[in-house]
Amino acid sequence: MSEVTKYQLVPNNNNIVTDFRSHFSFFRSKKSSAFVYGVVFVFIAFTVFLAFSPSSSSTSSSTWFINFFTVNNTSPPDQSLRSHLSPISPQIPSNFTQISQTNSSRSQNITSFQLPSSHNLTKIPDKVENLKINDTIIQSSIIPPQISPISSGKDENLNLNDTNYPEKQSDQSNTSSTSSLVHPEISSPTISPTTEITTVETANSTKIKSGGDEKGVKEDGVVLQKERKSSRNDTGSGEPQKQEKKEKEKNLVSSLIECDLYDGDWVRDDSYPLYEPGSCKIVDEQFNCILNGRPDNDYQKLKWKPKGCTLPRMNGRQMLKLLRGKRLVFVGDSLNRNMWESLVCILKSSVKHPKNVFEAYGRHTFRTEASYSFVFKDYNCTVEFFVAPFLVQPWDVKDKNGTIKETLRLDVVVEESIHFKDADFVVFNTGHWWTHEKTSKGEDYYQEGSNVYKQLDVQEAFRKAVTTWGRWVDANINPQRTHVFFRGYSSTHFSGGQWNSGGQCDSETEPIRNDTYLTKYPWKMRTLETVMKGMKTPVSYLNITKLTDYRKDAHPSIYRKQRPSTEEKRTPLRFQDCSHWCLPGVPDSWNELLYAEILRKQFQNT
Structure with a gap:
């Protein structure tokens, strides 16, 4: 008991302040105070500089530092910008850093994806083409954090002005005008909840399919179907008639099997x-x-x-x-x-x-x-x-x-x-x-x-x-x-x-x-x-x-x-x-x- 009371603090405010000042007696000199204030100022200035002026190089910029400012950002992104990104946003990887313009010539209207130098990221498919987002540099803060990575493909620039089809469909030029592919203008396609677009309804109400067994070309969010053989196949209107005709012919020939073709009569047929x-x-x-x-x-x-x-x-x-x-x-x-x-x-x-x-x-x-x-x-x-x-x-x-x-x-x-x-x-x-x-x-x-x-x-x-x-x-x-x-x-x-x-x-x-x-x-x-x-x-x-x-x-x-x-x-x-x-x-x-x-x-x- 005597030991406890011996070391018990006495509630005296003056003594506490006196003790605190004794610990920081080093700062009593003017030179020491100036040094400390200078270090603090430099630290704050450097921090602010890094926060508002990050490096454009993905290798020199600290990822954790950028995430420090982006993870806690709860403000919604600009909706118009999101609509421009809709054709590709489901396919952007979660650790995608930013989109930057790689060609200084604005006349080419080229916007490219810059990916972090990570080997476990797959490349953007070569079928994604012709996307332009008004030459805007989009920060990673607008990228949804729960997007699955793109499956496969080549990393290449997306050229909006390049409307040429791939070489494998070059034979489309030999088809008739009624069977040529339809390329309607679609201003802002709605983003799909899945990772690929399945159907797009064109201006002439013909649905063009992609994925599965059908091969197509993506352009401006539209999936163009592979060339079809004839205009009848576009609408499918001729298929029932063809099938019915074939069935009649088959039934006609099968009826000949047990028939005596040489027992009959001559009948008039004009x-x-x-x-x-x-x-x-x-x-x-x-x-x-x-x-x-x-x-x-x-x-x-x-x-x-x-x-x-x-x-x-x-x-x-x-x-x-x-x-x-x-x-x-x-x-x-x-x-x-x-x-x-x-x-x-x-x-x-x-x-x-x-x-x-x-x-x-x-x-x-x-x-x-x-x-x-x-x-x-x-x-x-x-x-x-x-x-x-x-x-x-x-x-x-x-x-x-x-x-x-x-x-x-x-x-x-x-x-x-x-x-x-x-x-x-x-x-x-x-x-x-x-x-x-x-x-x-x-x-x-x-x-x-x-x-x-x-x-x-x-x-x-x-x-x-x-x-x-x-x-x-x-x-x-x-x-x-x-x-x-x-x-x-x-x-x-x-x-x-x-x-x-x-x-x-x-x-x-x-x-x-x-x-x-x-x-x-x-x-x-x-x-x-x-x-x-x-x-x-x-x-x-x-x-x-x-x-x-x-x-x-x-x-x-x-x-x-x-x-x-x-x-x-x-x-x-x-x-x-x-x-x-x-x-x-x-x-x-x-x-x-x-x-x-x-x-x-x-x-x-x-």
Whole structure:
């Protein structure tokens, strides 16, 4: 107790002041006081200088010192300035120090970002371009403290006057004006709460997307979408119609799969024919009935309508697309030439540049040579015809007297076969020449090996010939490459005789409507069908026999020549063609069936 009271302070104010003064007795001299006041003044002046005149160099300026004045600054930044910064402020890093002008020339209007020399900061993307903030130096005090750093990119100056697109979009200049990119003027885009702009609505109310799968270019806060292919894609208005059209086409083709295309009727369709009569210069005189003076044209207005489905109308351009880079070859007699000319006319009438369709050797008549080829240059395809009325090879042999006589080698396919075995599509036919006198009699005409038959029935000769053809197809044609067709027998309508004995059809202007008046099914087709059943190679059978039997109205008859001979003028009714067909006419429907078969095969393979 005595120790506590010994050291207890006595409440005497005079003693406290006296003690305080004793501690600072050093300052009693005038020199010492002046020194202290001078040090304090210099410290305060230096502090004020640093506070209001910071260095522009990020390395010499003390970061903590600047933050001392900025962290406690609670006054809101200028709102107009914030609106100018809106396109980029979400992407400025939190430790970003300041924005300063790096180019002394004000005419360039360039403002650049100066980042601290810290290795853990990423650079500003090169897609951020053309930003100007009125050449104002913006202190870090206006930067929100909670902004995430920019993900990636190159540190580069932002040039407002540079409106050039990046090199990868230079092909935009090749697009039409309707599909070019829209660049509206937007004065002050609203700042996005996220780190990237997703949509911008332009002046024409079209929304342009960025980010995700879409590539774009940012400019003045607007995201410009990558070039689109066509103006229809800009609005999307054509897509539903395109999809609906494709769906209809798919349903139409799928309906052909189980349909018998060759059981039906001829119906009137005023949208036919498929090309303007008289417009196709390659039509042989023999088939050009309008040019030869035929007065009626109702036979051109009929189309074939299967009972179980709708036969697609021949689309010439679509057919050419199917044939692009390919060869389609017709092999057979003059009826196949009839069909070949029809197809060339249909396709030629559909192209944009008819001058790019021409016969490979410059020919303009098509009855004297062994083969012909029409080139469709824009599609890099050919439509060809090889003359082979029997499909097997005509031959010459010497008899015992040394006389050369003609025979038909039933065991040898035509020698031209080497030229079409690798074609993409081959359409064969035979039939009409087997009704001629020499083939019908079969005397010293048919040959196998070195043996010339003294007498051979025409039906047996025909069976041997088509069997030879079938074996050749199986041995030489690759079904993975070549689609094989056989066009059936085309009916004739001679009345009162045959082609060489006064048969006539010139008075016929209407097709047969009653099936009871149709002829019997030809034995040749029965034989052919039996042979095809035994083949390994699939063959698409264009069985047009019945549908042609209805059409007694569509032959050239007396309108087969423009300038008949004197004898033909004298007795015109004796010289009629009731086996071939006028063009435009019935063979156009054969080609529509060919088109349908190709579509059907293509659909089955997909």
